[in-house]
Amino acid sequence: MTSTSTKPHDLQSLDTMTGGAFTAPTSGERAQRIRDWLAGNPAPEQMQEVFKELSGRDKGAARLLREKLDELKRARGQEAIAAEWAQKAEALLAQPKLNIADALAWQRDAAKAGAPLSREPLASFKARLAERVKGIEDLQHRAQVHREAAVLLAQRFEVLSTKGWRDAQAAEEALRADVTHWQQQAAEITADGNWTSLDAKFAPQLESSKAQLLVVSDAFHQALGQTVAAAEDAAAPLPPVPVWADELRVARGGAPEAAPPAPQKPPAPKVDPEKRAAAQAAVEAALAKLEQETAEGHGKGSAGAAAALRAVLKEHGKMVDAPLEARVHAALVAAGELEGWQRWSADKVREDLVAKAESLLKRPEGQALGGRKMQETLRSLREQWKQADQGGVPNHALWKRFDEACNEAHKVVEAWLDKVRADAAEHRAQRLALIEEVKAWAEAQAGNTDLKAYNRALHQFADRWRDAGHVGEKVFVELQPQWNAAFGVARAPFEVAQKASIERRQAMIAEATELGAAPMLRIDAVKALQQRWQAEAQTVPLDRRQEQKLWDTFRAPIDEAFNRKTADREKAAAAMSEHDRYVLDASKALEAANATGDAQKIRAAVARLEGALRGEAPPPAPPAQKTAAADGPSVGATEAVAPGQAAAEFGESAEQVPASGDAEASPPSAAAEAAAPTPDLVAPADGADASARTDAAEAEAEAEAEAPPAPAAPPKPAPKPVIAVRGDDRPGNKKAEAAPMGRGNSRFGGDRRDSRSGPPGRAGDRAGPGAGRFGDRPPREERGPRLGDTAFRAQRDALERAEQALRKLAAQAHGEALTQVLGAWEQRDASKLPSVQELGRAVTPAVRGQWSQALTSGPSAKADDAAEALLRLEMAAEVPTPAEQLDARRALQLKLLTRRGDPAPAQTWGQDAGTVLAAAHDAALARRLQNALKALLRK
Structure with a gap:
């Protein structure tokens, strides 16, 4: 009970410690979180x-932990090996x-x-x-060089003994110094x-060289001293050196001693050339064998070859020439050195092997070798x-x-082998039981239709067989065919x-x-086919690979068809008509405006764009006014519109703006009418704009009534009301038709049967030009050619930005005008009061005149009247009143309720x-007035 209760807590703590590796949704995320944790x-x-908890859940993520643990294990093993070889080096x-x-x-051996x-220590x-x-090699070289130096010094003594004694006497001190220096160097070497x-041979060699040099030096100095004494005293005995003795005899007046005749050697007996050649060949064959064995480092072989060469020399040594004899001597010396080296080296190797074999069972408990490792180590040692x-004499x-x-x-190996045999028998029994289980499961799953669960079970059986434990080669060869047969029978329905x-x-x-090759791509058929595939x-x-390959083959023709359709659409969109270019330029x-x-x-640019939308080609600009036409409206339009027109909201027509601040609005000029946007194509921004367009329409109707009728031109139909519909606004998309309006709806008089020009029942009214299907609707308004996608989006974005710019300009102008009103009140200066155009359409010239008169007359109103007027302003603007004036506002509201005839x-x-x-x-008061007028001037 304790283990089952603590396991979820352990998993939660492990998941927290690893950064959510156990709760990650995918194997890739688990592996990445394990990498981050291992960092x-x-x-x-x-x-x-x-690793113990994760190995059963995700082997891919657990592999990272196993590799890290193996790396640490190898590092610990290398540390132990490094410590062992460091002790040997010390x-x-x-x-x-x-x-x-x-x-x-x-x-x-360490390698x-x-x-x-490559690492410390x-x-x-x-x-x-x-x-x-x-250092040892350098010292050995110095010892050999010093031996040669002793030989050279002895040769100098011999050379001086062949020259005159006076020359020897002159060089005596230098020789004595050189001998002393040689002795000092010999002492430093030793x-x-x-x-x-x-090696032990260098010490006696150096000592013999020293003794020989000292003997030669002492004899030289003694003979030279005797020569000097004989030269000073004629009765003194002559030196033992023949050259110096002859020189002294000549100096005493005698003759030099004649050299005894050299004894003549008896002539050597002549040797048969054939015997000499046979002897030379026998010695060279034995010498070649010895040199080969010596070069390959075979101790026993070199010793046997040397013995064979000595035997040949005993028989044919007298008939061998000098160069061959020198080669024989060098080869015998090398073979003798190699024989001693191999014997000593073989014993050292054996001692190391004995030490390694004895240390196998003396390892610490944590570093003890396992059965397989012990078996391999023993085999390697033997x-x-x-x-x-093979390289030396045996050592029993x-x-x-x-x-x-x-x-x-x-x-240890025997115990491990017994355990391996027991495990192999157990694993064999497990595998046989698994084979029987697969056979029984295959019989029980005869009518199973859940192929996913079927495949999952097959994978689980395969994993269990793979993880069933190690068996020997012979047992595996016996069991594998049985497993293949049982697993094949179980997998056969799934493969079918x-x-x-x-x-x-x-x-x-x-x-x-x-479907992809069809000229018209059927989207519904493609969707149905994809649903069938899923x-x-x-x-x-x-x-997985086969399924992905099939899916790629399946989707390729459909993707190609969609790409072809997209390319055709883009090609059609790229082919821009002349009308689209006009709209795009506008x-x-x-x-730019x-x-x-x-x-x-x-506003002028908006008017030109709307004309382009209706299909009207832009008029060619005169040469003198090309720059002005490119930058904005014509000169006539500029003169007809007042500068303070920026205070008007977007959609306000030029007819509403008066020519001056105090006079009434003058009738619009022809240039202003041409520059003003057509009310049929631009939706009104608010109610004031709608009323302005109504006034303009009435004025236009009166002008047409006064003018003589034109019989050739058909009457202009009434504009069709704009009906907002939802849907896709992309070019080429079929917009949904608006639902027909009811005939009894009084809001749209043009759609009612009784709103026609004649009394109901007259056939002439229904049959007139431009009549609808039943004679009760006007003909559809001509909206111009259809736009492409690029031109449509360009004109839409341009109109939206124009509306935003006009509203921004109107807001700026409104704020400046309100500031000027408050400044004129503070300074009591009517000349600083803004004009009617700057104040906007909400302020009439009469109202502005009243404000100017109030500022000119000076502070004449009572405080109570001003306070009540300010409360009425706040009520009209629907802005909040300060807390201290709330009671007065409520009282005024009650007062207004009793005066129903008074204006609001x-x-x-x-x-x-x-x-x-x-x-x-x-x-x-100025702050309250500003808040109220800010809202009122916008209405």
């Missing part, structure tokens, strides 16, 4: 615990007599054992051993710390022993120790279903190819503002 170098115990360096072969063998020689030990070996590490026996004592250590270590599914998918691929894929699972001109920030230019505050706000302006200026 922080967690403890090995934590990694082992996470022992070698601590020896007073270091053998070069031992130092070289340490590096070679074979896998020790990290082995790198420093390697460098120290190399330096020690180099005092070097590496002298004991040299092979190395065989190789050592060391062999006995080595064999006993190996036999003792082999007990997969084959049928592949055939169905191939048929759907053929259908997709036909249903098939969810019903019968396939191999849209660019409107964008929007950038200028001039309301007049923006919304109708008299102009006069109320004049009353406030007639009072004295106050900062609090």
Whole structure:
């Protein structure tokens, strides 16, 4: 109970520790979170615990942990090996007599054992051993050179003994100094710390060279002293040196002693040339064999070849010439050295093998070798022993120790082999039981239609067979055919279903190819085919690669058809008509006008764009006015519109703006009418614009009534009301038709049957030109040619930006006008009051005149009247009143309720503002007046 209750808590803690690796939705995310967690170098115990829990859930993510744990294990093993070989290196360096072969063998054996020689501390030990070996070799070379120097000094003594004694006397001091210096150097060589590490032959050689040099030096100096004494005293005996004795005899007046005649050697007997050639050939054959064995390093072979060469020399040595004799001597010397070296080297290798075999069972408990590793190590040690026996004389004592250590270590191998046999028998039984389970499961799943669960169970059986444990080669060969047969029988229904599914998918691929090749792509058929494919894929699972390949083949013709359709659409959109170019140029001109920030230019550009939308070609600009036509409206339009027109809202026509601040609005000029936007194509921005367009329409109707009728032109139909519909506004898309309006709806008089020009029932009215299907509707308005996608979007965006720019300009102008009103009130200066155009359409010239008169007359209104007028202004503007004036506002509201005949505050706000302006200026009143007028001037 305790383990089951703590396991969820352990998983939760492990998931928190690993950053959510256990709760990640996909294997890739789990692996990435495990990598991020391992980057922080967690403890090995934590990694082992996470690996134990994760190995059964996600083997891909657990592989990262296993590799990290193996790396740490190898690192610990290398640390142990490094410590072991570091101890051996320290022992070698601590020896007073270091053998070069031992130092070289340490590096070679450490590399074979896998020790990290490139890392500390082995790198420093390697460098120290190399330096020690180099020192020994240098000392050996110095000793040999010093021997040669002793020979050269002795030769100098001999050469001087052949010259005159006076020359010898002159060089005596230099020779004495050289001998002394040679003795000092010899003492330094013998005092070097590496002298004991040299081969034993160098010490006697150097001593013999020293003794010989001293003997020659003493004899030379003694003979020279005797010669000097004989030269000074004629009775003194002559020196033993013949040259000097002859020189002294001549100096005493005698004759030199005649040299005794050289004894004549008896002539050597003549040798038969054939015998000499046979002797030469026999010696050369034995010499070649010896040189080959010596070069290959075979100790036993070189010893036998040397013995054979000595035997040949005993028989044919007298008939061998001098060069061949020198070669024979050098080869025998090399073979003798190699024989001693191989014997010594073989014993050192055997001692190392014995030490390794005895240390196998002396390892710490944590570093003990397993059965397989122990078996491989013992096999390697015995092979190395065989190789050592091939290069030297056998050593039976060391062999006995080595064999006993190996036999003792082999007990671990025997125990491991017994365990392996027991595990193999158990694994064999498990595999046989699994085969029987697969057979029983296959019989039970005869009518199963859930192919996904069927495939999942097959995968689970395959994983269990793969993880069933190790068996021997012979057992595996026996069981594998049985497993293949049982698993094949169980998998046969699934493979049949997969084959049928592949055939169905191939048929759907053929259908997709036909659909893609059709001239008109049927979207409904493509969707239905894709749904069939998805249903098939969810019903019968396939191999991932095969399923992906089939899916790519299936979707290729459909994707190609869609790409072809897209290309055709883009090609059609790219082919821009002349009408689209007119609209696009007008849209660019409107964008340029929007950038200028001039309301007049923006309205003129809007008018040109609307004309282009109706299909009207732009008139050619005169040469003198090309620049003006490109930048904005014509000169006539500029003169007809006042500068303060920026205060008007978007959609306000030029007819509403008066020519001056105090006079009434003048009738519009022809240029202004041409520049004003057509009310049939632009929707009104608010109610004021609608009323303005109504007035303009009435004025136009009166002008047409006064003019003589034109019989040739048909009457202009009434504009069709704009009906908002929802849908896609892309070019080429069929817009939904608006629902027909009811005939009894009084809101649209044009659609009612009784709104026609004649009384109902007259056939002449219905049959007139432009009548609808039943004579009750006017003909459809001509809206111009259809636009392409590029031109449509360009004109739409340009109109939207123009509306925003005009509203922004109107807001700016409105704020400036309100500031000027408050400044004129504060300074009591009527000349600073804005004009009617700047105040906007909400302020009439009469109201502005009243405000100007109130400012001119000075503070004449009473405070109570101004306060009541300010409350009426706030009520008309529907803005909040300060808290201290709420009671007064409620009282005024009750008062207005009793006066039903009086005009409302919304109708008299102009006069109320004049009353406030007639009072004295106050900062609090000015703030309240500003808030009220800000809302009222916009209405």
